[in-house]
Amino acid sequence: MGVIIVVVLLIALGNGEETTTPAPNETTTGSATQEAQTDTERQDLVSFQLxxxxxxxxxxxxxxxxxxNSSSEESDYSWQWEAVAADGTRLENGSQLETDVQPGQTAEGEFPTTLKDADGVELNITKFDRTASY
Structure with a gap:
């Protein structure tokens, strides 16, 4: 039986500098924190977890x-992430891609990691982009 590590979505407000934010999960939909988020593209990443x-x-x-996909056009998504231990050590990082997602469509994906343990590991999104599919 698998254990899913759920990471709560936090919003990084800043001065335009690239920031790291914890990854969202399915339980954050409709939260006040999400409503305050100004980057609507980022909200399309409904969940991202171990x-x-x-x-x-x-x-x-x-x-x-x-x-x-909450946009009105077919979209491609790419994002960079990092897995960080409780002591702040980065354990792994990478990038993911989801392509050709139709307007209103939901797409699910999965990818193996080299992590040795999921306990206490926090996933952070370091960059997120949505672009129109061609």
Missing amino acids: DDRSTAGIKDIWLVWTIR
Whole structure:
């Protein structure tokens, strides 16, 4: 049985500098924090979390996500992320891509990691882009 680590969505307000924000999860939909968010593209990343599928002592930790296209055009999504331990050490980072998501459509994805443990690991989104599909 897998354990899903849920990370609460926090909003980074700043002066235009690139910031790191915790990844969203499915329970944040409709929250006051999301309503205050000015980057509507970022809201399309509905959830982004770790799924611990480890069994029989073999570590198997995956990234899982849900994208919901709230725009009026077919879109491609790309984002960069990092996994950070409780002591602030970056354990892993990478980028993900979801393409050709139709208006109003939801797309789900998953990707394996090299993480040895999911406990206490925080996922942060370091960059997020939505572009029109061509």
